[in-house]
Amino acid sequence: MRLVTFLNELSQPSDRMSDGEAKENVGKLIKLLREIKRIRSGLELHSIQPLVSINMGNQRTLSSLRTDGNTREEWQFLRGLENRAFDLAGELHDLTMDYEHKGVPCVGLGLAHAIDALAVSFEGADWSESSLELVCRELANDGELSESLVCVRHAATEENLADLQEWLRLIPLKNYASGEEMWERRAEAFPSLLFLPRTEQQIVSLKNGSEALGPVNLRLWQLECAAQNWEQGRGSPSFLSKVTPEHEQRKSLCQFESVASGVQYFDLHARYTPGAGRIHMWCNPENHTIEIAHIGHKL
Known part of the structure; x- marks a missing residue:
């Protein structure tokens, strides 16, 4: 199962660093990524520009620091993690969100x-925490701008990684060859989830090689874990990814016939990428199951 990480561009070395210090900083990042890959072999490293062009301060690029044969293996390792990184910046536009960290x-x-992934940074005094607070601004369909404080999982040191071990191991290891296989094995894989009939075609349409297949599997598995660990007396489960209600003006679009309890609002939704994918759900407090009504583009 792939593990997506995003390089924090704000942590890139500054002009004040010497070439030697910058190389050491890169070496520490590579060591961190190697440790993550040891835990999760499907590691990917994404950045907002190609790795060869990443600014390392003082008119340096990441590739310019690769000046001798001793760094060939490290460079090959980094390039092996790179995967269409710079194209994903458009996802923020699709999600109608923007983010700031300490005003930047x-x-x-x-x-x-936005996609409940892991941020990684070059080591530095400003990047020592395992969770970073961001300001998130989101444009609603009615044109209103909302602002909230959110936290993102983050690693720059082995100490950060130790804090995140449990989360790293919670990501499902099972891959499916196609949506058809996922649908056929849904009772085994997601016993606490109930799927409305309309979702069969939505899942089966995820063919072998579909970019959405893995992300949908991840979100469904996280919902399964949330349902299994739903504590008695709580009105809703503790979700493992960001789950939000639909805006009031759009709530009527989310009415569906429940498997067990008549017409309900399935306005709670988790997001997945690529694109602005949604999984709409209703949480049944009577039997602690989660019903899935929609998997696909925005309703």
Whole structure:
């Protein structure tokens, strides 16, 4: 199962660093990424521009620091993690969100939060925490701008990684060859989730090689875990990814016939990428199951 990480561009070395210090900083990042890959072999490193062009301060690029044969293996390792990184910046536009960290716009950190991924940074005094607070601004369909404080998972040191071990191991290891296989094995894979009939075609349409197949699997698995760990007496489960209600003006679009309890509002939704994918759900407090009504584009 792929593990997406986003490089925090705000952490890139400054002009004040010497070439030696900058190389050491890169080496520490590579060591961190190697440790993450040891835990999650499907690691990907995304950035807002190609790795060869990343600014390392003092008119340096990441590739310019690769000046001798000793760095060839490290460079090959980094390039092996790179995957269409710079194209994903458009996801923030699709999600009608923008993010700031301490007053500075942050694309990498924002993308990591938007899709519930992991942000990684070059080591530095400003990047020592395992959770970073961001300001998130989101434009609603009615044109209103909302602002909230959110936290993104983050690692720059092995100590950060130790804090995130449990989360890293919670990501599902099972991949499906196609949506058809996922649908056929849904009772085994997601016993606490109930799927409305309309979702069969939405899942089966995820063919082998579909970019949405893995992200949909991840979100469904996280919902399964939330349902399984739903504590008695709580009105809703504790979700493992960001789940939000639909805006009041759009709530009527989310009415569906429940499997167990008549017409309900399925306005709670989790997001997935690529694109602005949504999984709409209703949480049944009677039996602690989660019903899935829609998997696909925005309703």
